[in-house]
Amino acid sequence: MWSIGELAEQAGVTVKTVRFYSDRGLLPEAARSSGGHxxxxxxxxxRLRLIRSLRTLDLPVPEVGRVLDHGDGLTDALEDAIDGQLRELGSQLTALRWREAALQLVRDCPPEERGDRLRLVGAVSAPPSTVPLARFWRGALPVRLSPRLVSSILDYAVPQPPSDPTPAQVLAFARMYAIATAPCPATDPRRSAGNRTDKVHRPDVLYDGLFDAYMLAAADVKTNRAPKRGQALDCFVAAHAESRGLRDSQEFRRRLSGLLTLAADQMVDRYWELTGELSGAPEPTLGRAQEWLRAALDTDVAAAAG
Structure with missing residues (x-):
């Protein structure tokens, strides 16, 4: 049986350290002397050596206690604790990389742009949250759209920020964040996206058809081919027509071209551009596909009229 001083000496720690772990239940005493020591x-x-090793890994004291309490399950409990610490450390490293890239962005920009960039990056947490971006798109989508399609659209529209961003990616995300959190004026088409009166009775039919059209147009968009008639445009128009209970016709295409021109939102178009800048992915965004199909429709309508 060791006294607290003897145990501390054997372990190479202070008496205060042994008492600290004892008081928190990590190092139970076996008995008390007649004098109460x-x-x-x-x-x-x-056990004390194990406690110190776990603390060297920067595990919090409560987590150390949970690992010790598992007894025979020590290995699994330790793996869970280490995994948790690795996730936290990864988040901290990502935050540091975002701050570093943001500092480089502000340092290297022209002096006249510094104030604007400070305002942009200062509004974004590090690591950045995508919650405002998801909220922005949920507000822009029809109320009656199925959860399945909402989830699919958000997967495309809300890109995950890179863990090791460049200054340009930080700027792109900050600008997307500014668009998503900007006040929405009464005249903004996003304000009434779920209650529009252009007779879209079946929004699921519309968005399922749009996804098909986007996939058909992807190759042309990726290779920067000029918008044109074809299967992608026919699918695009059919989605709009069927969702309204109408048939594809040249008259409908003319009307649809006008509706899409009126509904065009420069902020949303800019958001899609920034999405491409942030991801750096070779595949075109849904926004680019939508723009290509709108242009193909306008070309088709103009050709029919001429």
């Missing part, structure tokens, strides 16, 4: 058994030394 703590006494520790032979297993206390190894």
């Amino acid at each position: 703590r006494r520790y058994g032979p297993d206390a030394f190894e």
Whole structure:
């Protein structure tokens, strides 16, 4: 049986350290002397060494306690604790990389742009949250759209910020964030997206058809081919027509061209441009596909009229 001083000496720590772990239940005493002093058994030394090793990994004291309490399940509990610490450390490293890239962005920009960039990056947390971006798109989508399609659209429209961004990616995300959190004026088409009166009775039919059209147009968009008639445009128009209970016709295409021109939102178009800048992915965004199909429709309508 060791006294608290003897255990501390054997372990190479202070008496204060042993008392700290004892008071928190991590290092139970085996007995008390007649004078009320703590006494520790032979297993206390190894337990204290384990506690110190776990703390060296920067595990919080409560987490150390949970690992020790598992007994035979020590390995699984330790793996869970380490995984948790690695996730937290990864988040901290991502935050540091975002701050570093943001500082470089502000340092290297022209002096006349510094104030604007400070305002942009200062509004974004590090690591950045995508919650405002998701909220922006949920507000822009029809109320009656199925959860399945809402989830699919958000997967495309809300890109995950890179863990090691360049200054340009930080700027792109900050500008997307500014668009998503900007006040929405009464005249903004996003304000009434769920209650528009252009007779879209079946929004799921519309968005399922749009996804098909986007996929058909992807190759042409990716290679920067000029917008043209074809299967992608026919699918695009059919989605709009069927969702309204109408048939594809040249008259409908003319009307649809006008509706899409009126509904065009420069902020949303800019958001899609920034999405491409942020991801750096070779595949075109849904926004680019939508723009290509709108242009193809306008070309088709103009050709029919001429």
